[in-house]
Structure formats: structure tokens, C-alpha cells
Amino acid sequence: KDSPPFAWQGWREACEGRFDATGLFEGFVRYETGTPRGSGIIWGDKSPTYIEHLPLLLALYPQASIVHIVRDVRDQCVSLRKAFGKDLRRAAHRWNESVLAARRRAIRNRSRFHEVKYEELLEQPEDQLRGICEFLRLEFSKDMLQLDRPVEPVGDGRASAAILGGNHDKFAQRLTHAEIEAIESLAWEGMATFGYRPQVARGPRQLANFELTTLRLRDGISLALNNAKRRGLSGAIRTLIGHQRVVRG
Secondary structure: OOOOOOOHHHHHHHHOOOOOHHHHHHHHHHHHHOOOOOOOOOOOOOOHHHHHHHHHHHHHOOOOOEEEEEOOHHHHHHHHHHHHOOOHHHHHHHHHHHHHHHHHHHHHOHHHEEEEEHHHHHHOHHHHHHHHHHHHOOOOOHHHHOOOOOOOOOOOOOOOOOOOOOOOOOHHHHOOHHHHHHHHHHOHHHHHHOOOOOOOOOOOOOOOHHHHHHHHHHHHHHHHHHHHHHHHHHHHHHHHHHHHHHHHO
């Protein structure tokens, strides 16, 4: 069944007079999901890039709770390269900085953060989901263990509505010895903090500023080419401009 066409009037009503960034976004979510205020249903949104904007999100939504899902950096790097052509070294560097910043933020706001390891969520879904529900003050239901429909457009989980229990530790077959060493050394502190054991690296290292600048440029080109294949040249340009506005804003 097709969804009804979007009506801005319905979105406006869902905002309930709050037309700042907070009200507009929450109104949009509540309009799209059919969950008005007072319905007893809370809403949530997921994006990996949110980890880089936690102070802003906590300021915009002072009642919000954060569920931080931490994934093995080696598998995450494999996923980012496969889906978007991202450079493994920059991905490892960003993972390390992001998860450590999130951990520091969580320590200062313990009542608002709940950390979950991705691998444990896959292997022990019921136990982990019960913990998440307890944190969010929600009633757990067995229905949570099965998605209504696929939600991932890219990666190994695309087109699947089931929990892929074995969808981790794939880096050993997909990365070379040198690639694993590079990732582990660049994400050394974050891996130690979250209990991931290096297999190859013997210590930490950092990327120089000129390396980061070069890799960022390379990632930007890869992202643009990837978007051009999926959305055409004009769509790729609009996406890139919009992404830059969000990052700079």
C-alpha cells in the first residue's frame, strides 16, 4: 500500500506551534509516523553521524536519551569502504575520535547514555534489547526481535528484515595484514577503551594533518562519484552541498 502524499499542513499541525529546529524536526517525525504528542509513543532517529553532534543534540532535546551502539572499528571500516568507498585510515581515525568523545560525554551524563556493543546486540539480541528497554523505560516485546521490513539500503544487511547474528568479525577475510595493522594502530585507544583486542598492531600512531587533509579530499571525491552513480550528477551535487551545510552548520 502506497503512503499518502506529504502534506505540509499536517507537518505544521504536528509542530504544535514550535517552529524552531527542535520543533520542526520532532513535528516532521511525529507527522510521518502518526504519533502525536500525548500518544504515549516516544520517537527516535538513527544516523552514525549523530555521534559527532552529541552536544548539539543534547542541547536541542534536553529530555533525550542516547543509545550508543559501538561496532568493531575493523568491521566498520570494511563496511564504509564497501558502501561509500571511504578510506580505511581516515575511517579508523574518525572512529577513534568519535567513540572516545562519546564515552567522555556519557561519563558526564550517565543517566542519559546507554552503551551497547554491536556484536553483543547481534549475538544476544533479546538480552541487549531488554537492557535498552529498561534504560528507555519501555516495555520489552518479542516483536522487537523481528523487523517489519528491511531498513538498511546498503551493506550486507540490505534487503534483510532479520537480525544477522554472524554479521561481524568479517574483517579477517576482507582486509590485508597491512590494512588491519593500519586500522588498529590508528584506533588503538578507542579499541582498548571498548575492549577490542588488536590482532596485528603493536602500538598506536596518528595521522599527520596533511595526511588527514589528503584523505578527506579523497573521501569527498569518492562520495561524490558514489552519489553520481545512484542519483545522477545533479543529485550528487545537491547531496554534497547539503552535506557540507549540515557539517558546517
